[in-house]
Amino acid sequence: xxxxxxxxxxxxxxxxxxxxxxxxxxxxxxxxxxxxxxxxxxxxxxxxxxxxxxxxxxxxxxxxxxxxxxxxxxxxxxxxxx
Amino acid sequence: xxxxxxxxxxxxxxxxxxxxxxxxxxxxxxxxxxxxxxxxxxxxxxxxxxxxxxxxxxxxxxxxxxxxxxxxxxxxxxxxxx
Numbered sequence: 001x002x003x004x005x006x007x008x009x010x011x012x013x014x015x016x017x018x019x020x021x022x023x024x025x026x027x028x029x030x031x032x033x034x035x036x037x038x039x040x041x042x043x044x045x046x047x048x049x050x051x052x053x054x055x056x057x058x059x060x061x062x063x064x065x066x067x068x069x070x071x072x073x074x075x076x077x078x079x080x081x082x
Numbered sequence: 083x084x085x086x087x088x089x090x091x092x093x094x095x096x097x098x099x100x101x102x103x104x105x106x107x108x109x110x111x112x113x114x115x116x117x118x119x120x121x122x123x124x125x126x127x128x129x130x131x132x133x134x135x136x137x138x139x140x141x142x143x144x145x146x147x148x149x150x151x152x153x154x155x156x157x158x159x160x161x162x163x164x
Contacts (some may be wrong), residue, residue: 005132016162022125041087041134043158049133050087050158052123076125076132080098082105082139 001036001054003080004061006072012047019049025068026051033060052078083118083135086088088141089091090153094129101131108133115142135158 014022019042026037033058035055051072055061058075065072096104101124108119117137124131133154137143140157147154 003123005125005130014162016164019162019164030142040164041085041160041161042162042164043087044162046156046158048156048158049088074124074128074130076128076130078123078125080096080101080126082100082101082122082124082125 001056002077004053004055004058005076005078006053006061006065007064007074007076008047008049008051008070009073011042011048011049011070012044014042014044014047014049022068022070026064029061030064030066033064034062035060037064083138084159084162086134086135086137086140087158087160088130088133088147089099089156089158090131091155092129093114093124093131093152094126095133096124096126096129104150104152111149114147115146117142117146117155119146
């Protein structure tokens with residue numbers, strides 16, 4: 001399954017509770033698109049959140065994040081790791 | 083130890099061999115700054131590379147990447163995860 005890193009850039013001040021709630025909302029409907037969100041890393045100061053997932057496509061990732069109200073600003077398909 | 087996600091945005095076409103070599107170069111000198119690079123995820127199509135590390139500071143991460151010839155475009159301190 002392809003792997004993706006999506007990036008949100010406007011989540012300044014996001015709290016642990018808010019990130020957990022956003023992640024949980026994604027996880028609850030991710031099966032509709034065959035997405036598996038694995039981890040989210042946030043920098044509340046810059047407002048950047050990075051989400052790692054496995055999914056059939058970038059659009060599948062986008063659709064889940066859109067439905068839960070926090071659309072991704074970028075979705076990158078990860079094809080090389082180290 | 084604080085955790086960081088740094089982002090490179092100009093590595094279009096990076097190969098597995100090139101990413102492995104860049105990561106290895108960082109790992110070889112990371113001890114000079116007390117940095118521990120843990121993982122790198124690359125999208126050769128968009129040229130984005132995301133590096134997760136533990137380090138004393140963002141500047142420590144920046145210095146290692148600068149010395150090995152691939153400066154980071156952004157360094158985000160990760161203080162919230164999900």
